[in-house]
Amino acid sequence: MIRPMRITIAQYSLSGCEGCALRLLNIITSNEKLIDHIELVSSRVMGIPEVRQADVAFVDGSVLRDNEEEFLMEIRSKSRILVALGTCSIMGGLNALRELYTVAELEEQVYGMKLNIGHLDSAKPLDSIVKVDYIIPGCPPPTWEIEEFLLCLLLGKEFRLTDRTVCFECTSQGLPCLLERGEVCFGPVIRGGCNAICPKYGIPCWGCRGIVEEYGMERLIENLRKHNVSPERVKEYIRIFLLKTKLRTLMR
């Protein structure tokens, strides 16, 4: 039974696709178990753009412009608990790929001129600027995990992410191994909880939930080599979500 308590929630988006925000908003406008226990006090998309005091602030996206740092610090100062929601907010995600170039190069290539609008050279994850209390990883995070997090808050229980790997979840469903077929799959070292949704739909795991098995990385690289996957292909797929991880360092 859920205790009859209410919590206030704020939703903020930094630079990103805002998919994580839409997932969260969809849950809090349609989940019957949660709806009476949650009050949304801030969300630009839902018409409340102001930063307000809240029990929990969910922040998606990463810091890509200088003005977003101050915005994030204001959010932190008004939130009891701050949750980094989604890959971009935790490890930069696709936003981190800008670090392979300079901002001047990127702006020149895309716009043919310099914009001077405060683009940063790197994608800063939230914990490089403020204290983050919880992370919910994924691109986007699974619905069940956000619901679980909210239920834990309401019940006063500790929330923990699973330590299982995607590979474990994939093999336990009896799915064919994509790595053995010569695909670049990082499933053996990536955090599960997603129910191996990408391998299930025929796409290898490219690591949106981050690395959980650090000591397995060298074995994975060896395994990829054994299946005739070239280092260039491995690097190409690290350059989706895992640019800021040790896996990239190992592949240098």
Next chain:
Amino acid sequence: MEERSFIPGIEGPMKVEVSIDPSSRRLVDLEIKPMESSRFFEVILLNREAKAVPYIASRICGICGYAHALCSAMAIEDAWRLEVPDSVRSLRELIAILSTVNSHLFHLVTLLFTWLGRSRPISLNFKRNLIELMKVKTHTIDKALNELCGDKLHPRNIVPGGFTYLPSMNRVMSTLEGVNRLNKLVYGLVEELLSFDLLREEDFKTHYVALKNETRYGLLEGCISIDSMIEIKVSNFKKYFIEQSISGSPAKLCLLYGKESYMVGALARLNVNSCQECEYRRWLHKLPSTNPYLIPIAQGVEVMKFLDIIQDLRRELRDEPRLVKPHHYPRRARGMSAIEAPRGLLYYEVEVISHKLTALDIITPTVQNLANMKDSLKYIVQRLLEGMKRAQIDEIRREAERLVQCYDPCIPCAVHVHET
């Protein structure tokens, strides 16, 4: 710190700055400012294997991710000269319709929360209906997208040539059985929206551009129609529609013939396709409609229409192979695709060398709508100034904000993809 008073109720941060001369009650200047950082997708997508392109392109936007995935896959197929079977085409059509219904309903619900929540308390009964609608949507539309593509936000299995995996179509059909329950709820939602007298009656003349398909109200196939008078092939898109940079802004503008603004999206689609037989067109009073405040209502009409089409497409679902590969990859080739994303026409142009993407140009619906939004805002603000004895800043701000919200702009799309 830069002021972050962005327009509420839209996807992505954006400001509108209006300068007025109070003595002459004339509009001096009006600027639209998307405030998001660029993510340079057009660079990070280059030199990648084609099969990963739709997966990454869908991350441009959290709500039109499906449109980016489908359009990028279709442009690569065009470059490869690869014909996909009818089973792939009809399933893609269903997916595009489901994601458009999802996007429109989310927009209508956020609009109601934004408008009504600010102007007066939302009645408990009405709130219950909204929650019921979101619940039914979750159990039908969202669930079907989750079943079909692994996730309702970012599809996993869409690749050039078809789908890497599909579940049993029986399972998909059963998730869509409850879709009928949405009709009544959406009907109530639109009637509610119309009853609040929030939508001004305006007559703003502009050009309307959308895909036109002779056989059905299509989202993925057809030629590009301008005002139902000129029809052009997708391959000629850039001869008519010219992109322009704006100094100091992460977004661009796209203009017809390089000089005139035009509208894309739900209202443009209904205007171009007439939809004489559609019983819900009465919500728009007349078609073609020249009132941009009626864009959300046009989205409501489309949802009602699409709920019927879903039932037709549901009957066509069969378990058939749905992935084809080219016999050989071209050494170097260009391909184009234009589809109707929820917010309007989306255009992809690619260059591939063998199975790798080497050049990319994306023109999103919001980039095409930005100039039109600016022109219609100027028109409305000037009309308000002329109609008032004194310039009431709050009313101008409220109406400008409301008009932008009607356009349903997508700032993450507008600032993240440009020609390279």
